[in-house]
Amino acid sequence: MxxxxxxxxxxxxxxxxxxxxxxxxxxxxxxxxxxxxxxxxxxxxxxxxxxxxxxxxxxxxxxxxxxxxxxxxxxxxxxxxxxxxxxxxxxxxxxxxxxxxxxxxxxxxxxxxxxxxxxxRFQREPEAWIDAQAAAGGWFTARAQWLGAVFTTDSPFAASPWRRERGALWDVGPHALSVLLPVLGDARRVAAAARGPRDTVQLVLDHDGGASSTLTLSLTAPVAAAGAGVELRGTAGVTELPTGTETxxxxxxxxxxxxxxxxxxxxxxxxxAAFALRVTEILAEAEGLLEERAV
The missing domain is CATH 3.40.50.720 (NAD(P)-binding Rossmann-like Domain)
Known part of the structure; x- marks a missing residue:
């Protein structure tokens, strides 16, 4: 090719x-x-x-x-x-x-x-975990945290105009959704959206499978608090997304x-692209709720 x-x-x-x-x-x-x-x-x-x-x-x-x-x-x-x-x-x-x-x-x-x-989704260990949890089913709730320090360090992405304009919702929100949607099912609605410190955003989603999820997203986390994680709780117990070891x-x-x-x-x-469009639709719905709260 x-x-x-x-x-x-x-x-x-x-x-x-x-x-x-x-x-x-x-x-x-x-x-x-x-x-x-x-x-x-x-x-x-x-x-x-x-x-x-x-x-x-x-x-x-x-x-x-x-x-x-x-x-x-x-x-x-x-x-x-x-x-x-x-x-x-x-x-x-x-x-x-x-x-x-x-x-x-x-x-x-x-x-x-x-x-x-x-x-x-293209790292071996997380990909295998996502597939296994989707097959297991029975999930009651999930918690996702994607906390970056892009704007609190000398990151090469800190000067990115679109990241400064759209913030964590649009930059790291897609990562969190790419893990949650294949496991819990599509998001029927964004049940709640609220702003936290700086560009931090918190969301609550209702999923087709009956589960709910909470997302905390930021590009302005303190360096010591930065990191990403997903925790699932359901009939199979509690499990966490493994850290990918691949670059x-x-x-x-x-x-x-x-x-x-x-x-x-x-x-x-x-x-x-169709899956990525669905992610975009969810982000846009969340952004609309955030704008309503700001009025």
């Missing part, structure tokens, strides 16, 4: 470029970025072509990997899908439901494969494998 990278920021450099370059079954064809000088620098590092024209890159490949802000990703993903290119995307799929739906419609109409990279590059390599399989078989991956 010949694949191109759209994006040149920290995540493209830390995860996408090394994963695509090091994958034995991918032909890493080139890089496009909104800043041509950054695209050239990254492309030169990996010995691939830097593209000035995004449509030229799309025309030269079978698939695109996207490491761009959600609003830019959504528009380019739909554009690439309409050109018949498979999609390896990042979360969140889009900043609005309408933009997310446009991606899903383009994927469906073109018959291309899509995989959205929710990191935890982001390892996980992204597995996501690329999933895209190759989906493209070859025509069978959608569980973390496809």
């Amino acid at each position: 010949r694949i191109g990278l759209l994006g040149t920021g920290p995540w493209a450099r830390m995860a996408h470029a090394p994963a695509l370059s090091g994958h034995g079954e991918l032909d890493f064809a080139g890089v496009w970025g909104r800043r041509p000088e950054a695209a050239k620098e990254l492309a030169d590092e990996y010995g691939v072509r830097a593209y000035d024209d995004v449509d030229a890159l799309i025309a030269d490949v079978d698939a695109v990997a996207v490491a761009l802000p959600p609003d830019v990703q959504a528009d380019l993903a739909a554009r690439a899908a309409r050109a018949g290119r498979h999609l390896l995307l990042d979360k969140p799929l889009a900043p609005t439901v309408a933009q997310g739906r446009a991606v899903v419609e383009a994927v469906r109409e073109a018959g291309v494969a899509s995989v959205v990279f929710f990191t935890t 982001a590059v390892d996980a992204l390599t597995r996501a690329a494998d999933a895209l190759r399989t989906a493209a070859a078989t025509g069978t959608p991956h569980p973390c496809d």
Whole structure:
């Protein structure tokens, strides 16, 4: 599979470029970025072509990997899908439901494969745990905490405009939902949403399976308090999400494998654009409740 990278920021450099370059079954064809000088620098590092024209890159490949802000990703993903290119995307799929739906419609109409990279879902130990708990069933309640210190450290993502605008709900909320939804079922509704310190958000969800879940999300946690965890309680007792030992590059390599399989078989991956759209819908519902409370 010949694949191109759209994006040149920290995540493209830390995860996408090394994963695509090091994958034995991918032909890493080139890089496009909104800043041509950054695209050239990254492309030169990996010995691939830097593209000035995004449509030229799309025309030269079978698939695109996207490491761009959600609003830019959504528009380019739909554009690439309409050109018949498979999609390896990042979360969140889009900043609005309408933009997310446009991606899903383009994927469906073109018959291309899509995989959205929710990191935890592509790490071996967490993935196996999620599958096992979904099969076990009988869950009564769950508690998810995704507490980042992006804005309280010198994180390379601290200057990200979209993260500063949308906060933890849209950045780490997708990670928590990607674990909870396959185990507890779809969220019938966001029962409650409240703001905590700085960008911290707390949600309560009702799930199709009858369980409820609570989520605490933040990018401004103290360094000593940062971390992620999910606890389930039900008829089988209590269990916690194991910590993934694989790097982001390892996980992204597995996501690329999933895209190759989906493209070859025509069978959608569980973390496809349609699933990511559902996550976007839940985030938008929660954001609406938060805005109502702020009035």
